[in-house]
Amino acid sequence: MTKRKMLAGPYLVWAAGFIILPLFMILLYGFTSEDGGFTFSNIAAIADPIHLSALGQSIVIAAGSTVISLLVSYPLAYILSKRTSGKTSTVIMMFILPMWINFMLRVLALQMILANTGILNGILGFFGLEPLHILYSRKAILIGMTYDYLPFMILPLYNAMCKIDRDLVDAAADLGAGRFIIFSKVILPLSMPGVISGIIMVFIPSISEFAIADILGGSKILLIGNVIEQEFNLTNNWNLGSGLSLVLMLFIFGSMAVMNKTDADQEGQLLW
Amino acid sequence: MKRYLKIISLAGVMAALLIALVSCAGDDSASGESAAAGGDNTLVVFNYGDYIDIETLDMFTEETGIKVQYEQYVTPEDMYTKYQSGAIPYDVICTSDYIIEKMIQAGEVQEIDRSGMKYYDNLDPVYLDFCKAFDPENKYAVPYFWGTVGICYNTSMVDEEIDSWDILWDEKYAGQMVMENSMRDAFIVPLKLAGKSINTTEEGELLEAQEKLKEQKRLVMAYMVDESRDAMIAGDAAMAVIYSGDATVAMEYNEDLDYVVPKEGSNIWFDCWFIPDSCKHKSNAEKFIDFMNREDIAAMNFDYVYYGTPNKAVYDELDDETKEDTTIFPDEEALMRCEVYKYLGEETEKFYNRLWKELKAY
Known part of the structure; x- marks a missing residue:
């Protein structure tokens, strides 16, 4: 081993201890029963109606927050990518800044904003409007997830759009294409890599989310992440928890496969 | 001679370091040991x-x-x-x-x-x-x-005097009540309301209790553990199933709060x-x-x-x-119907876990 390669040593130790070993343990637990024998039942447990409905809820909420993030981010990223002035970086900064604050703190802050006697209702009350009961509902979870993962959508989109050659847009216009045609034939296809990595980077973390569901959902809505968390912490059935985690991992690997195929330019490298 | 001095001083430093290290590492235990060794x-x-x-x-x-x-x-x-x-x-x-x-x-x-x-x-x-x-x-x-488990409620939001667990099924307070987010504490409510023991291992009784909790779920604002104290203090919820110790703290911060152990009994x-x-x-x-x-x-x-x-x-x-502070000394009738938790055995515990998960997914 050359000296330069040895510099990777600490990372290798880290990866072995905190990535490979845990993964291996999840595999081991996932495929064994509580008395140690080999079994598929922990994986098959996903077919349990409770787990299926929890998985369904997770997918719906994760998809919802992905779609909202996309709808919000796409126009913004487009506008930002067209500007060349120094203000762009300020705006981008504004979206990255919250990511530097601890995720738990942001969720707890949202809880205070949305609470019955919270800041939002305080403002509404000031204008004589009816208070909203958003906290502890699916809506609150959706808001929380969207808020948390929005930057993961904006950045890859912005990156992809910055790479679009302006001359292509100008050429399309010269050749008589209208705004809609330009958008649908030039900008949209060329921004697709960004769209896909954005979708994946929001969807994947959202689908296994459980802390947001607990705090903003008032523990009333059971997501697949909650099921897994409870199997580990409450029921102490690590085997079942691992089995369900493996099922969830399938989604992640599937998305990574899609990502590898389309994201040749690695729009997401800014974040990961 | 000089060389010996060097070695001796080095050994001295090493010894001092070692002692410091040992006494540091064994901070707790060392003091415990000395306490133990210190005689009677x-x-x-x-x-x-x-x-x-x-x-x-x-x-x-x-x-x-x-x-x-x-x-x-x-x-x-x-x-x-x-x-x-x-x-x-x-x-x-x-x-x-x-x-x-x-x-x-x-x-x-x-x-x-x-x-x-x-x-x-x-x-x-x-x-x-x-x-x-x-x-x-x-x-x-x-x-x-x-201490006990009971209902902490906000007298500015609840007009009536609370004396029973059945208030937790009252439509009037839909979306304003907080339930305990821990399995056995949550099951106290329907079990006691039905006059059953909180230590029951009868599957039928537990299923009935779960049915009651499912029925209640759409009225529940949130399931919480320690956070319920803050929700009560802030006035976000009208009532919460809560430990008496937490209720005492909450009442120190918000004068409108009161605490009661329902007449059907609870956990002590x-x-x-x-x-x-x-x-x-x-x-x-x-x-x-x-x-x-x-x-x-x-x-x-x-x-x-x-x-x-x-x-x-x-x-x-x-x-x-x-x-007469019923927060710490509940009504005698209610107190006599209180029970201490017993360990239910692995099988019932598993059944409980299942019921709890079903309730959460409901």
Whole structure:
């Protein structure tokens, strides 16, 4: 081993201890029963109606927050990518800044904003409007997830759009294409890599989310992440928890496969 | 010569470093060891954080000459881990009923010799009877404080007087009630409402209780554990199923709050002193427990902690206002219907887990 390669040593130790070993343990637990024998039942447990409905809820909420993030981010990223002035970086900064604050703190802050006697209702009350009961509902979870993962959508989109050659847009216009045609034939296809990595980077973390569901959902809505968390912490059935985690991992690997195929330019490298 | 000096000084530095290192590494244990080695007149006490009037410890040392090494922990699980590590040989520990039950069953608790105790009779037999749920002959545990699970409610949001669990099914308060987000605490509510035991292992009774909880779910604002205290203080919720200790704290911050143990009964919990098998100063430990039972000492601790005291001598001396503070001393009728949690066995526990998961997914 050359000296330069040895510099990777600490990372290798880290990866072995905190990535490979845990993964291996999840595999081991996932495929064994509580008395140690080999079994598929922990994986098959996903077919349990409770787990299926929890998985369904997770997918719906994760998809919802992905779609909202996309709808919000796409126009913004487009506008930002067209500007060349120094203000762009300020705006981008504004979206990255919250990511530097601890995720738990942001969720707890949202809880205070949305609470019955919270800041939002305080403002509404000031204008004589009816208070909203958003906290502890699916809506609150959706808001929380969207808020948390929005930057993961904006950045890859912005990156992809910055790479679009302006001359292509100008050429399309010269050749008589209208705004809609330009958008649908030039900008949209060329921004697709960004769209896909954005979708994946929001969807994947959202689908296994459980802390947001607990705090903003008032523990009333059971997501697949909650099921897994409870199997580990409450029921102490690590085997079942691992089995369900493996099922969830399938989604992640599937998305990574899609990502590898389309994201040749690695729009997401800014974040990961 | 110079060379020898160098070696000697180096050895000296090494030795000093080694000593420093050892005493650092063994910080807790070293002091524990010295306490143990220090002969007979010491005592290692292990208690919840902020759960005693520290002055009583000084008084104990002054009167008996026994030096107290006082250690504290946060959760019973913490306590158990530290006890099991064996780093410090604890002589007397105070903790919650269910952990004591588990430790008694594991043979980790020593019988207390009551023959030398002068103040044991200060304890109210009513509470000693409750303790028989986990310590059938009152051989192992001496109750220190107790509390309940009940409903904390905001009198500015609830017009009526609450005296029953059935308020938690009242449509009027839809979206304004907070339930306990822990399995057994949540099941107290429907079980007691139906007049069943909170320690039932009957699957039919538990299924019925789950049905009730499912029916209630759409009225529930949120399931919470510690956060319910903050929700009550902020006025976000009209009522919450909560531990009496949390209710007391909440009521300090918000004057509109009140707390009640519903007439159908509830869970009553005990924190007790016991002598673990790690004890090296058993007679000192017994002296300490006895000292804790003495009227004046128990009264000082009651004033400090302000939880329910099992000490009759203290209770009798309280002014009427305190006696009638139903947050710490609930209505007698309700209290008599309270039960201590018992360990239900693995099978029922699994069944419970299943019911709980179904409720959450409902």
